[in-house]
Amino acid sequence: MIEVKNIEKSFGGNKILKGISTVFETGKTNLIIGQSGSGKTVLLKSLLGIHTPESGTISFDGRIYSELNPDEKRELRTEIGMVFQGSALFDSMTVAENVGFPLRMFTKDNNKKIQERVDFVLKRVDLTEAHKKLPSEISGGMQKRVAIARAIVNNPKYLFCDEPNSGLDPNTAILIDNLIREITEEYNITTVINTHDMNSVMEIGEKILFLKDGLKAWEGNKEEIFRTDNEAVVAFVYSSNLFKKVREAYLKE
Amino acid sequence: MMLTRYITQIGRYFLMLKEIFNKQTKWSVMKNLIFKEIDDLIIGSLGIVAFISFFVGGVVAIQTALNLTNPLIPKYLIGFATRQSVVLEFAPTFISVIMAGKMGSFITSSIGTMRVTEQIDALEVMGVNSLNYLVFPKIIALLLYPFLIGIAMFLGVLGGWMAGVYGGFISSAEFINGTQMDFIPFHIVYAFIKTLIFAMLLATIPSFHGYYMKGGALEVGKASTVSFVWTSVSIILFNYILTQLLLGS
Ligand SMILES: Nc1ncnc2c1ncn2[C@@H]1O[C@H](COP(=O)(O)OP(=O)(O)OP(=O)(O)O)[C@@H](O)[C@H]1O
Ligand SMILES: [Mg+2]
Numbered sequence: 001m002i003e004v005k006n007i008e009k010s011f012g013g014n015k016i017l018k019g020i021s022t023v024f025e026t027g028k029t030n031l032i033i034g035q036s037g038s039g040k041t042v043l044l045k046s047l048l049g050i051h052t053p054e055s056g057t058i059s060f061d062g063r064i065y066s067e068l069n070p071d072e073k074r075e076l077r078t079e080i081g082m083v084f085q086g087s088a089l090f091d092s093m094t095v096a097e098n099v100g101f102p103l104r105m106f107t108k109d110n111n112k113k114i115q116e117r118v119d120f121v122l123k124r125v126d127l128t129e130a131h132k133k134l135p136s137e138i139s140g141g142m143q144k145r146v147a148i149a150r151a152i153v154n155n156p157k158y159l160f161c162d163e164p165n166s167g168l169d170p171n172t173a174i175l176i177d178n179l180i181r182e183i184t185e186e187y188n189i190t191t192v193i194n195t196h197d198m199n200s201v202m203e204i205g206e207k208i209l210f211l212k213d214g215l216k217a218w219e220g221n222k223e224e225i226f227r228t229d230n231e232a233v234v235a236f237v238y239s240s241n242l243f244k245k246v247r248e249a250y251l252k253e
Numbered sequence: 254m255m256l257t258r259y260i261t262q263i264g265r266y267f268l269m270l271k272e273i274f275n276k277q278t279k280w281s282v283m284k285n286l287i288f289k290e291i292d293d294l295i296i297g298s299l300g301i302v303a304f305i306s307f308f309v310g311g312v313v314a315i316q317t318a319l320n321l322t323n324p325l326i327p328k329y330l331i332g333f334a335t336r337q338s339v340v341l342e343f344a345p346t347f348i349s350v351i352m353a354g355k356m357g358s359f360i361t362s363s364i365g366t367m368r369v370t371e372q373i374d375a376l377e378v379m380g381v382n383s384l385n386y387l388v389f390p391k392i393i394a395l396l397l398y399p400f401l402i403g404i405a406m407f408l409g410v411l412g413g414w415m416a417g418v419y420g421g422f423i424s425s426a427e428f429i430n431g432t433q434m435d436f437i438p439f440h441i442v443y444a445f446i447k448t449l450i451f452a453m454l455l456a457t458i459p460s461f462h463g464y465y466m467k468g469g470a471l472e473v474g475k476a477s478t479v480s481f482v483w484t485s486v487s488i489i490l491f492n493y494i495l496t497q498l499l500l501g502s
């Protein structure tokens with residue numbers, strides 16, 4: 001469980017996060033939604049310690065990040081897996097080397113064991129033929145899947161995904177959503193996902209946090225998001241006619 | 254305004270140096286990184302360093318020969334002047350300025366690209382000390398830099414000898430006599446102290462500019478240029494200071 005209390009973050013006098021509090025639950029897919037530029041990535045990076053918030057606390061199962069010493073911080077980070085918006089694969093390493101990297105860095109496993117684990121997670125994300133390829137030689141969707149494999153290879157307790165399915169076709173997008181949800185349940189991970197894909201919201205929104213103008217404008221789950229009459233949420237989520245109809249149909253049932 | 258910015262940058266540079274040595278990467282991983290940097294930075298520069306040294310050494314000999322028109326001045330001075338200028342300045346200092354362009358822009362652009370594509374964030378998120386991971390192997394690899402400069406010294410003098418002898422300016426015996434004249438061992442020590450310090454500047458200043466850059470692909474290019482300017486300016490400044498300290502009295 002990750003507890004966020006009153007997080008504030010500015011860049012050069014420009015306040016992006018204006019005091020956000022919430023709880024991300026273990027074993028669930030927690031979604032952060034909001035318009036482009038609403039601060040989703042900044043919030044995620046603040047959770048990860050890439051950005052340092054000016055005020056507020058973030059606690060990982062009771063461990064308050066800002067109170068940890070550098071060694072404890074690094075220790076905590078080895079329990080975190082992150083899928084960046086642009087995948088952030090190491091472009092000098094092959095797919096298999098990328099995925100095995102956290103194991104080579106932080107475990108005492110021998111090469112054989114590492115290779116077995118790499119094979120296992122790559123299979124888990126449906127990539128069995130790409131081991132020896134470089135990131136520049138595979139497609140964007142494959143890169144995302146490699147990034148997911150790398151993020152889960154060391155059995156993280158916390159998984160962060162920044163728009164894991166943006167720029168992917170609907171099929172692959174759903175595949176990746178389901179994959180993340182399955183992994184989350186299977187290994188009881190605290191998963192936080194940034195998205196503006198309404199499909200994901202309807203499919204895997206077990207907990208949804210809606211950001212607007214640097215504030216938490218609404219939170220709930222995918223059933224509640226159909227029923228809410230919060231104006232901001234309705235305006236954002238049901239801006240397309242298709243989803244408007246989906247909502248009407250859902251409310252009739 | 255400018256001044257405070259420079260001072261902040263310099264402060265940041267020293268904080269970076271401290272962080273590089275903070276938490277070490279596992280040796281089994283680091284070992285391979287070091288070999289890769291030796292290959293990229295040292296082995297990869299052998300060709301260009303050899304080429305430049307050989308021909309510049311030759312030109313120094315020819316220029317000296319052409320300017321020694323007074324028959325009273327002994328010919329062996331050609332060998333002497335070639336040795337002095339190659340060993341004291343050309344090999345350590347000017348090769349280093351050239352390397353600030355070659356190695357420096359390579360280092361800045363490769364680290365800068367990792368910054369803009371969030372690969373450095375990815376390292377940090379995993380709990381890796383990214384400065385140690387990226388910069389430490391470069392520092393260790395550049396401990397071999399004096400070896401490169403040693404080759405430059407040798408080839409520079411060799412180029413001078415060939416240009417002098419085969420250009421008909423001087424006999425081989427006279428040139429060699431000149432290269433052995435008034436030999437001061439401390440000059441070699443001085444040259445290699447400089448070289449080692451330049452090596453550390455070459456490893457760390459371009460890394461600094463790559464690591465702390467902001468923006469996208471365009472800024473990577475700009476950062477490489479800025480990094481070249483600062484690395485070469487530092488080399489020239491340190492050259493002056495070290496020469497004054499070590500050779501001046
Ligand atoms: N490093 C930074 N320095 C300055 N401003 C930043 C920085 N990172 C983000 N911002 C600003 O913070 C705001 C929120 O950005 P953020 O990347 O969090 O948006 P987002 O919700 O993730 O958008 P998207 O859905 O397009 O990814 C933007 O106005 C952006 O300009
Ligand atoms: Mg974003």
